[in-house]
Amino acid sequence: MAVKARITVYPRPEILDPQGKAITGALGRLGFGQVTDVRAGKSFEIELSKKGRNVEKVLAQMCEQLLANTLIEDYSVELLDGGAKK
């Protein structure tokens, strides 16, 4: 059964995020004064041909090896379509 997953990658909290800072400022100028912080990240939707037992682990390996630079970024993995286990 095909599987869909969403991976999100964000700059680590201790890393200054210049894009997020610029967006925070822009939202403030548009009148959204209640915005105190924005972190800008990336999102990947990944389709897999079938769901192995280790699908989360495999997705984490993809993050470690390519999708995230773990020196400066954190990632999270989410199975979509309910992530129903079969």
Place this chain on the structure above:
Amino acid sequence: MRCGVVVFPGSNCDHDVYHVLKHVLDQEVLFLWHGDADLRDCQLVVLPGGFSYGDYLRAGAMAVHSPILEEVRRHAESGGQVLGICNGFQILLETGLLDGAMRRNRSLRFECRDVYLRVERDDLPFTSDYDQGQVLRMPIAHAEGSYIGSEEMLDELEESSRVVFRYVTPDGADATGEDEERWNVNGSARAIAGVCNEAGNVLGMMPHPERCAEQVFGNVDGLAVFAAVAGAGARGLGVLS
């Protein structure tokens, strides 16, 4: 010396490096295609500037997985000389051959201008024609050049003298206060512009020495990087005089 310049899809400083090595310094130079897992016996391997694989995902991230990079890694680990300039530096960081990472410039803009560098080490194959403390003027041209690492990593880098070039004011002083934003253009941690590995055979730098390596460009401050590593010191000086 037999020198190789790696060509990725999106490299755009490969011919500049080739020109300096071949026509200014009279070295043997080959282009090495990213898809070939073969360095063709080159002693010096240069990863040039540009936008390898369109800088998709992160600058340098895709290039790391091209076939030639495994050979570059082997070359570096056996003591062979590897020079990464700009995008090449980003690639070396992504491979882990050099420590650290790159963020977007603090201005969020592509910065293309001359900066000043202080030579922090003159005992490397790449810097032996400079003197420690010497100030160089070199162009930068990048959007993701703000060097960063954890505080512990940066401390370790300093303690083991792996900072090779630092952004400074035109008179060579550390840029502080208002000067800091002006001269450390991209906002690099500790104003780091170039680092080497522990053994000193791998150098990565954001500024472009190949763009200031010939009299016709009005600046030859970068020539000594290539002259020194290629062992072409005498000829390099001949070109300058």
